Amino acid sequence: MQDRLQGAPGDVPAAALLSALPGWHLRLGPAGRILGVWGAGVDGLAPPGVGGHLADLLPFAPAGAVAGALEMARAFGFARLRAPVERGGPDRVCLEIAPAPGGDLAFRITDIRATAGREIDLEAALRESESRSAGKSRFLASLSHELRTPLNAIIGFADAMREEALGPIPARYRGYAELIHESGELLMELISDVLDLSRVEAERFELHPEVFDAREAVTAVVRLMRGQVERAGLTFLAPELRARIEVRADRRALKQMALNLLSNAVKATPPGGRITLSLQVEGCNLLLGVSDTGRGIPPKDLERLGRPFEQAGDPEQKAGGAGLGLSLVKAFAGLHGGELVLTSRPWEGTEAVVRLPVIAAQQARPELDLA
Secondary structure (H helix, E strand, O other): OOOEEOOOOOOEEHHHHHHOOOEEEEEEOOOOEEEEEEEEEOOOOOOOOOOOEHHHHOOOOOHHHHHHHHHHHHHHOOEEEEEOOOOOOOOOEEEEEEEOHHHOEEEEEEEOHHHHHHHHHHHHHHHHHHHHHHHHHHHHHHHHHHHHHHHHHHHHHHHHHHOOOOOOOOHHHHHHHHHHHHHHHHHHHHHHHHHHHHHHHOOOOOOOEEEEEHHHHHHHHHHHHHHHHHHOOOEEEOEEEOOOOEEEEEHHHHHHHHHHHHHHHHHHOOOOOEEEEEEEEEOOEEEEEEEEOOOOOOHHHHOOEOEOOOOOOOHHHHOOOOOOHHHHHHHHHHHOOOEEEEEEEOOOEEEEEEEEOOEOOOOOOOOEEEO
């Protein structure tokens, strides 16, 4: 160690500077003998003397733990250990050890009472937050389950009226029945999303992996969404895959991811735009992509998307959903060990790609036609 530290407005004696630092700063020789002492001290800890031993300074620290920390510092370049300063007492000081030139060890001993108190407070706050979050998830799951029963009745009766199962009804009432049925279906989708998300957050959502052809699951979603896309005045490009894509995944989760991505693209794209769905194999990964030519997402909003109830766009776009779709896609992808990647440029469109390591066996890249 240099005797003086260089700096303006003049040289500062190293010992004077180190003596002002909180705690004890020691230089320890190979035999465990204290070669130098600096620092303002630790309350309740007797000042160490030059020529003494570390065991004299911390008589109540576990000898094996101290010896292990010394070996770890020599082997890996750093070690940290907590120790009491009185018999049977709690850990009061923290030892930080690092190698020094010449084979010696540099020690810093600091009081951790204030830090320990803050850690206890933080741990208590974390437990309370986790408890509230779990309670919220249980409440949402219970509420969603209770809402499904009456909503199923509403949808069923609206469907019966729409089909005139009990006889003709006026044209205006038939239109009302259509609106009731459509609104009920939208509410059912929202409730299902809330239920799924609450289960994911409560770590109670279980995947049911099976081996199946990913083309069939995605094609079913394409058939379901094609009418909605066309009614919105959009061009829909979807793949006609010729080769089987065998995956081991949760079939329902894969369908839900494709459905949510397409639904978001429809909401974000004005009439006359284009939506493209892609399904590819890349090594052991299945790539499910949906791109649109919509308004795009500003960079500041792009960072938030994927969190529950977060939305982007103008009020009209936000009114079209609750901000659960992308968070569910992200959650389902994560449960499969995959990821959701979003790229976008304002007024140029958005692309969402789900990468899932679910390919059941090494397969050739499938040929596809876009129609």
